[in-house]
Amino acid sequence: MGRLVASGYQMNTQIKDFRFEALIQETAARHEVDVKLVKAIIRAESYFDPNATSRVGASGLMQLMPATARQYGVTDIYSPPQNIEAGVRHLKxxxxxxxxxxxxxxxxxxxxxxxxxxxxxxxxxxxxxxxxKKVLKFYARSGS
Structure with missing residues (x-):
């Protein structure tokens, strides 16, 4: 990782990432999706904020649109397990x-x-x- 820690930004992102590490690892592995790509998507979408909501209505860690969430059986779009499960399935x-x-x-x-x-x-x-560009940059920086 780079030396952006002085600003607190990178450190904050890493701390948020750690909160969901096991869930992301397990879900990505179960669906055979590169965990580093999943993390890059989450970082770009919500910066690991499970309560994030976009101006167009995408919600949660992986910023699912309501129709996509319904397609994958999500009942609580802000639930990290449900959001990551549906987001990883959709990404796959x-x-x-x-x-x-x-x-x-x-x-x-x-x-x-x-x-x-x-x-x-x-x-x-x-x-x-x-x-x-942002997702691919995050993905490349993760050592992929």
């Missing part, structure tokens, strides 16, 4: 849908599969392009 689905392109799977997690399919790649949305 996207990784299987875009098996040779991690960036496309990550873009679909943010913008949806329809957008990635329509543009035959990462959609030209500034938010999605920045999101993909």
């Amino acid at each position: 689905y996207l990784l299987q849908r875009y098996p040779d392109n991690l960036a496309h799977a990550v873009a679909a997690y943010n913008a949806g599969e329809d957008a990635v399919d329509r543009y035959r790649g990462i959609p030209p949305y500034r938010e999605t392009r920045n999101y993909v």
